[in-house]
């Protein structure tokens with residue numbers, strides 16, 4: 001059974017940082033169309049700081065504390081709407097992980113759902129508002145469904161990543177009801193949401209780093 005231990009969590013955040021770097025320009029371009037053109041730079045600043053912060057923690061640091069440092073770093077470095085939201089995601093996951101040395105697939109799914117529920121609570125977002133939640137929530141459901149059907153965590157995270165991408169694309173034609181994009185009203189329709197796009201990268205990073 002796959003084990004999400006501290007080394008795996010570090011691999012996940014490393015891969016997320018790498019993907020954010022690779023997609024920063026694209027994320028900022030998406031935000032230029034329906035926001036203020038800073039989503040890529042905001043997240044890149046945050047994930048770069050996370051990489052440094054985690055490198056400074058000793059190798060004995062557990063899953064919960066790694067996720068907590070990630071949360072605090074994102075909250076202080078990302079800013080905007082997405083900083084507190086990604087911060088909340090990681091903070092709730094950190095609390096859910098507690099002092100567990102490692103999590104199995106079901107433990108990871110429970111922890112991830114706690115984080116995603118935190119995002120919804122903090123952002124007051126519901127499905128179809130056209131936010132990061134529209135990628136995160138379907139990923140949670142797909143993860144649970146795949147694990148319940150007997151998939152291992154690796155395959156379940158692949159399903160979760162596919163569901164996240166579907167959720168991101170599903171809301172592209174819609175009018176945004178939260179965040180800066182909502183100020184545009186009808187003009188926000190037919191644009192891909194930057195936060196939903198970065199949320200897909202977070203799940204893809206999990207599928208890459210936590211698989212096997």
Ligand code: ADP
Pocket residue numbers: 031035036038039042043079080081082083085119122123124125130131132133178179180193194195196
């Ligand atoms: P800002 O809009 O403050 O510049 P970012 O550009 O970093 O912040 O992030 C924008 C993204 O944040 C949006 O694309 C959307 O996915 C997400 N977002 C904004 N408001 C909310 C909210 N209330 N709930 C969930 N996600 C939100």
Ligand code: MG
Pocket residue numbers: 031035036037038039080180
């Ligand atoms: Mg922005």
Ligand code: MG
Pocket residue numbers: 036038080081
């Ligand atoms: Mg901004």
